[in-house]
Amino acid sequence: MSVLQQRPDVSEFRRRFKWLALFQLLCFGVLVGRLFQLQLLQAEDYQAIARENIVRRVTLATTRGIIRDRFGRPLSASRPAYNLYVTPKRVTKVDKEGQPPVMTPVWARLVSYLNLGDEEVGRLQQKLVAIVAEGGKRKDQQILLKEDISFDDVAVLSTHAHELPGVDVVDVSVRFYPQKSVGAHALGYMREVDPEMLAEMRRQGYVEGDHVGASGIERSWESYLRGTRGWEKVIVDARGARRPMRPGIIDGPSRVDPIPGRDLRLSLDADVQAAIERAMRGELAGGAALVDVESGQILGLVSKPGYDPNQLSGGSGKGVVRDAFQRMFSDQLKPALDKTVSGAYPPGSTWKPFTALAALEKGLIDKNVRTVCRGYLTFGKRVFKCTQAHGSCDLHRAIAASCNVYFYQLVASYGVTMDMIAEVGGRYGFGRRTGIGINAEASGRMPTKAWMTLRNKGQFRQGYTVNAAIGQGATTVTVLQLALAYAALANGGTLYQPQIVQAVETAGGDVVQEFQPRVRRKTNLDPKFRTLVHQALLSGVTEIGGTAYQTWRQLGVDVAGKTGTAQVSHKATGSADLERVYYFNRDHAWFAGYAPTTKPEVAVVVLIEHGGGGSKHAAPVALNIVRAWEDLKRKRAGERPRELEVTP
C-alpha cells in the first residue's frame, strides 16, 4: 500500500475533524461554565446547604412540675419509663423472592431475653411481618413494640445490646401518681395529645406524642407545669447517625437549655385525703370536702368512685389506657365525674339553716316561735310530709331534729318567700361557681320566683317555696358550695373563694407566687342568729333527738352539723335489673358541718349518692373524717393520739 493510495480514502473525513473537535470543545466549555457557576458564583449557597445537611436540631426534653400536698409530699410526679422499639426490616429477612419474610435469630434472642408469652410473640411477629411485607417506609422506622418495660428487662437488653441490632430502648418520662387514686379527681390525669388538639396546640409548642393535662389541676395548671423544651444542634450524617462536632459548622448558639415546669404546692393534705377515702370506703359513690373555715383552703376533696390516674396517664401502655377509659366511661356510677365540683344535687335538710336565716333576718320569726308537727302538713291540695311527728317544735328543735313541718309553716304561715330564700342562698354563694378553677364546675341552682314562673309555663305555686324551704325542688348545690357556705356559718359570715393551689414553686423549691386567701363576700351574718343556728347544729349532733346523735354517741367527735336526705327524681324505673332500680331510686345522703364547735377550724361536707338517709349513711362518714382530722392535728401537735372513748 502506498501513501498516495490512501489519501482519497481519508479525504471524505478530512474537513470534518475540526468540526468534531470544535463540538467536543464546546461541550467541555459548557461544563466548565457550569462548574464556574456552581463552584465560584454559587459556592456560598451550596456551602450553606452542605452545612445545614449535617446539622440537626434535637429537642431536649423538659420535666413536668411536681404537684405536692401542703406538707411537700408529692402527689403527682414524673418517673422515667423505658419503651422498646424494633426496626422491622432488621429483625426479618426474606429467604426467597415472593415468600413472606421470616424472623431472624435477633428476634428469637429478643423474645427469650424478655420471656414473652407465645401468644404475644405470635401477635408481635405477625405485626412486624405485615409491616415488612407491605414494603413501605415503615419497615425502616422504629416500631413501638412494648411500653414501660421493667428495669430488669432494660438491664438484660443493655447487657446484650451488641447482639440485638435493630432493637432499641428509648427512655421517656411518664406521669406518676404515688398515692394512686387518692385525690385523683382534684389532681386529674394526663393524656396524649390527639391530632385535633394538636392543630390548636402546635402554636404553643406541642408535638405528636406529647402528654397534656386532661383534667383537674393537671389540666388547669398545664401552662405552669409543662415547662419549656430546650434544643441542641448536633452533627449527623445522611443516615441520622451522630458524628462528632466540627468547628465552624454552627453559627449562633448551639444549645438552649430546657426549663423545667413549675412545681405546685397544694392546700390538700395527703393524710386527710387518705382519711376521707378510708371513711368512704364502704360507699359506692359520692363526694366529700374538708375546708379550712378561715381561709377557704381545701384540705381534702374526694369523689367516688375514683380511678387510678397512673393507668390513664399512659405509663403502662396504650392498651391499659384504652381499657381504663372504657371502664371509666361505661361505669354507671360515673367515676370520671368530679362529684365535689361538677355534680349538683338537691341539698335536702342541710339547707334548713339558710331558710331559717331568711326568716330570722326578715324578722318574720324569733327563736321562740313554735309550730306543731303531726308528721305532715296539708297545703293547698298537696300533703307535704315530715319524717316523723315531732310535736311542738321551736327553731332549735326544728333544725336539730330536722322537722320539715316547721319550715313548711315558715312559708305557709310566716310569709317566707322564694326570693327571700334565694337572696340568702345567693349571699352564701349558691347558684354561682365557687371559682376553684379545676374541672368543669357546676354552678348549682338557686331558683327565684321569676325563674320558677318561667320554668312552669307562667304559673307559680306557693308549693314550690314550701319545697324550697327544705332544700328540695329545683334547688341544687355542689358539695364544695355547701362546704364553703357552712364554713361561712362557722366563721361568722365570711364566704371564701376555695383555694386548692397554695403556691407556685421552682424546681429548686423557691416560691414564685404564693396565693393569699380570697374573700368572696361578707354574708352579713348577725352574731345573734349565728349563735342560734350554731346551737341548733350542735344539738343536732350531740343531743338526744339530734339526727346525728346515734353516730356521735359512738364516735364522740367535737362537731356541729346537719344531716340531709335529698329525694331524687325517680328514674331508671324501666330497667329490668331490680337491684339497680332500687339503688338509683334511693335518696342522696348528706352531712354538712364544722369542727371544732368552740372555735371552728374546718367545715366538712359529705354526700353519699343514693346512700339513703343522711343520719345513717352520711353522718358516720363525716364524723369519721372529722375524727381522723382531729387525730392528725393532735399528732402534729406532738400529742398522743387519744384512745377510742365511748360515750355512754
Next chain:
Amino acid sequence: MMRGGLAGRPRDHFDWPLFIAAALIAVLGVVNLYSATSVYIGTSRAALAEIYINQVYWLAIGGVAGAVVAAIDYRHIERFAYVIYTLGVFSLIVVAVLARDVRGAARWINIGSFSFQPSEFMKLCLVIAVAKYLHDDPRSEPRTLKDMAIPAVLVAVPAALVVRQPDLGTAIIMTLVFGAIVVLTRMRRSSVLIFVVSMAVILPVAWQYALPYQRARLTSFLNPTADLSGIGYHAHHARVAIGNGGLLGQGFTQGMQNQYRFLPDQYSDFPFPVFAEEWGFVGSMVLIGLYAFLVLWSVRIAARARDRFGAVLAVGCGAVIFWHAIFNLGMAAGVLPVVGITLPLFSYGGSSVTTVLLAVALLMNVSMRRNATFSPVERL
C-alpha cells in the same frame, strides 16, 4: 512501504501524551476512589473501603490487555472486525437469557465470583464493526440515509439488547458514538434534513414507551428541586457537593457531603462530586482539562490515521471516552439527567476500567501506526 519495514517503528511512535494523559486520569481516579470510600463511621472505615485496591488490580489487568491490543497491528483487528462484533452481540444475548437480576438491571455475566458486563465491551465492538464497514465502503459522493442503513443496523441491534436490560444510558452512548462517526462522513443535505424531521417525530413517541423510572429521571432533571428526598436526591446532593468545593476545595478526604454519606454511589456513578468537593474548581479544571486533552488528542490521532479504518476507530474510541465523560460530569453538575453512566477511569468497576483502557490501547495502536508523511498538525 513494506509491513516488515514498520517493525521497528511503532516503538518510536509511542504516543507519550496519550499515555501520560490516561495514566494521570487513572492515578487521580484511584486516589479519588480511596477518598470516596474512606468514610469513617466511629473509628472503622466503611465496608467498601478496600475497593480502591481492586481498582488498581483492574487497572493492571486492563493495562496488560491494552498492551497486547496496542501491540497487534489494528489491521488484524480489522480483519476480524465482524467476528468480534458477533461475539459481543452473542454475549449480550447470553445476558438477556441469563437475566440474573443485579440491582434492578440484568447487565452482568457471572463466571464464578468474577462478573463482567458485556454492554461495556460492546461499545468498542460496535466501533470496530462500523469502522470496518466504512473502511470497506469509500465514497466520493455525499451519502444518503440509505447508505448508512447497514451501520445503523449494526448499532441498533446491540442498542436494542441493552435497552431491554434495561440500561438506557449505555444505549444512548452507543447511539451518540455512532453519531460522532456519522459526523465524519459526508452526508447529503436533504438526508440530514429528513433525519432531523423524523427524529422530531420519533422521540416523543419513544417517550411514551420509556419506563416509568427513566421518565421520572428526565422529568426530575427538568425540575430538579421538586423531590429532593426521592428521585432528585442524587442530583441534588451531587450538586451541593460540587458547590461546596468552592475554589480550592475542602482537602483530600475532607469532603463533607461524602464524609457524611450524602453521596450515594460515590464510587460508581458519582465520583466526580467527591473529587470536586475535595479539590474545588481548580481540581475540577485539571480533571476536565485531562479529559478534554484525551478526547481532542484522539481526534488528532484519527486525523493522522493511516487509513479509513484507523480514522473511524480513533474517532469512535475517542467518542466513547468523550460521551462517558460529558454525560457523567454533566449529570453530576446538573446539566444532564441522571442516567447511570460511568466516568472513565474514575468510576469503580472492572468492565468499565478495562473497556476504557482498551479504547486507549486502540487509540495508541492507531497512533503508533500512523502515516508519517502527513503533517497532522497542519491538518487539525
